[in-house]
Amino acid sequence: MKDPHETQVQERRALNTERRLQLLINSIRDSAIFMLDPAGRIETWNLGAELIKGYKWHEILGKKIHAFYTPEERASGKPEQLLDQARVKGHVEDEGWRVRKDGTRFWADTTLTAIFETDGELLGFVRVTRDLTEDRQAEEQRLQEEQRFRMLVESARDYAIFMLDTGGRVATWNEGARRIKQYTADEIIGQHFSRFYLDEEVRAGKCDREIEIALREGRFEEEGWRIRKDGSRFWANVVITPLRDRTGAHIGFSKITRDLTERTAAELDRVQLARTQEALRLRDEFLSIASHELRTPLVALQLQIDSLRLQSINLQPKQVSKLDRASRNIQRLADLISTVLDVSRIARGLLTLSPKRIELGALVGEVIDRLHESANEAGCIVAADLAPGIEGMWDPLRIGQVVSNLLSNAFKYAAGSRIDVTLSRDGDDAVLCVQDRGPGIAAEHLEQIFERFERAAAAQNLGGMGLGLYVARQIVIAHRGAIRARNREHGGASLEVRLPIRDTRLPPATKDEP
Numbered sequence: 001m002k003d004p005h006e007t008q009v010q011e012r013r014a015l016n017t018e019r020r021l022q023l024l025i026n027s028i029r030d031s032a033i034f035m036l037d038p039a040g041r042i043e044t045w046n047l048g049a050e051l052i053k054g055y056k057w058h059e060i061l062g063k064k065i066h067a068f069y070t071p072e073e074r075a076s077g078k079p080e081q082l083l084d085q086a087r088v089k090g091h092v093e094d095e096g097w098r099v100r101k102d103g104t105r106f107w108a109d110t111t112l113t114a115i116f117e118t119d120g121e122l123l124g125f126v127r128v129t130r131d132l133t134e135d136r137q138a139e140e141q142r143l144q145e146e147q148r149f150r151m152l153v154e155s156a157r158d159y160a161i162f163m164l165d166t167g168g169r170v171a172t173w174n175e176g177a178r179r180i181k182q183y184t185a186d187e188i189i190g191q192h193f194s195r196f197y198l199d200e201e202v203r204a205g206k207c208d209r210e211i212e213i214a215l216r217e218g219r220f221e222e223e224g225w226r227i228r229k230d231g232s233r234f235w236a237n238v239v240i241t242p243l244r245d246r247t248g249a250h251i252g253f254s255k256i257t258r259d260l261t262e263r264t265a266a267e268l269d270r271v272q273l274a275r276t277q278e279a280l281r282l283r284d285e286f287l288s289i290a291s292h293e294l295r296t297p298l299v300a301l302q303l304q305i306d307s308l309r310l311q312s313i314n315l316q317p318k319q320v321s322k323l324d325r326a327s328r329n330i331q332r333l334a335d336l337i338s339t340v341l342d343v344s345r346i347a348r349g350l351l352t353l354s355p356k357r358i359e360l361g362a363l364v365g366e367v368i369d370r371l372h373e374s375a376n377e378a379g380c381i382v383a384a385d386l387a388p389g390i391e392g393m394w395d396p397l398r399i400g401q402v403v404s405n406l407l408s409n410a411f412k413y414a415a416g417s418r419i420d421v422t423l424s425r426d427g428d429d430a431v432l433c434v435q436d437r438g439p440g441i442a443a444e445h446l447e448q449i450f451e452r453f454e455r456a457a458a459a460q461n462l463g464g465m466g467l468g469l470y471v472a473r474q475i476v477i478a479h480r481g482a483i484r485a486r487n488r489e490h491g492g493a494s495l496e497v498r499l500p501i502r503d504t505r506l507p508p509a510t511k512d513e514p
Helices: 003-026 047-054 071-076 080-091 134-154 175-181 201-202 207-219 261-310 317-347 360-370 371-376 396-413 457-463 468-478
Strands: 031-036 090-100 105-114 122-131 159-164 219-227 233-244 250-259 355-358 381-386 392-394 418-426 429-435 481-485 494-500
Touching: 031 047, 047 122, 071 080, 080 090, 080 105, 080 122, 105 134, 134 201, 134 360, 159 175, 175 250, 201 207, 207 219, 207 233, 207 250, 261 317, 355 360, 355 396, 360 371, 360 381, 360 392, 360 418, 360 429, 371 381, 371 396, 392 396, 396 418, 396 429, 396 468, 396 494, 468 481, 468 494
Parallel strands: 381 418
Antiparallel strands: 031 122, 090 105, 105 122, 159 250, 219 233, 233 250, 355 392, 418 429, 429 494, 481 494
């Protein structure tokens, strides 16, 4: 027979244990833990259930669990199905949307465990519910980000982005890889990435070294030649990065390739252009210096010839003729040096203008008179029709240079023929035309003849540097005018210069070179 005192102690211990267990369950805040009777009615309610589901204990005790399910699940009989499964299996787990007291939904993980007496009688169920809404949202966000990243990678056209397995075989393939390397996914997935490298590099073990460096240093990057499907080469930037799972185990590599062929070519072009521009600058600087240096001995030589002319009483006629020819040649050389110097000034933006109010017809007439001897040497007759009274703000020295260059050009290309020079007014423009009866200008050269070192194809054997018309055009443009060339209907060429009469807003004169 049991000792009554011992029995009382055991009962108190049991009650204390039960009470501590009840207190423990009631204090749990992150899980809803409660009991159901065999019919599925709620018998207990802990603090976690109140916080998660929103019901106070007196609001929910005695009610069935149907209140926690969505209308769709209640209509389908899901609560009864879960109770039946727990009766049969003893335990069932489910994830899905559940409903709080205020009607809001939360994503829950629910376990339902049947409790039996020793004789097998069902006493009820223990239901444990955890709110996984934040976890589900984080998972959904992760999946969305992965989906967006996957779509971004797959749609990228300017980058070949793909994965390699641990053995270096292609595992994924995006649109940029197809466009740059020309392989379709079906053709390349499963192939070793060495297919993109030069044969000599593969034989030298370059691919293996890149993988080793990526694994050792966490990244490999370089620029070099790569091979497309059709065998053509392209200059690429390549980055290889090892991929690892959450445990740190190596699972493969990511490989990003950019086609830099066009950029590299553009950079080479830029460097070449810079070199060319520097060469042109040095050339123009040399021409400027050389022109100045050549002027000094020419002036001295001209002075010597002029001194000899003063002694012409004691000279023979042949000697006088030679002096005249020498003087003319010196003048031609001086004119050529001046032209080269002007080209250098124009190239460096140092063309000087000193506008004055002048009567254009008088200026043109003076130039024609000055070139009378040159016209005779070329066998040309110059017929002038110059309208009087056309005045404007122009640089007389530079405009005279334009007229001289046009006439000299006509003397060269139309030697032995008549040259017509006309000056007229057209609205606010003065129009100067120099027309010859020479062979004309090929249609494709009508614009080119105004470029540096360009000459009409028909006159390539006539000498000259092809600078006169270039300088003339630059002077006309500096006066805000225009110059053009055309062929006459009955043969010959016509060069027309239009100068604004009323536009006095000329660019300010820059400091001329000595």
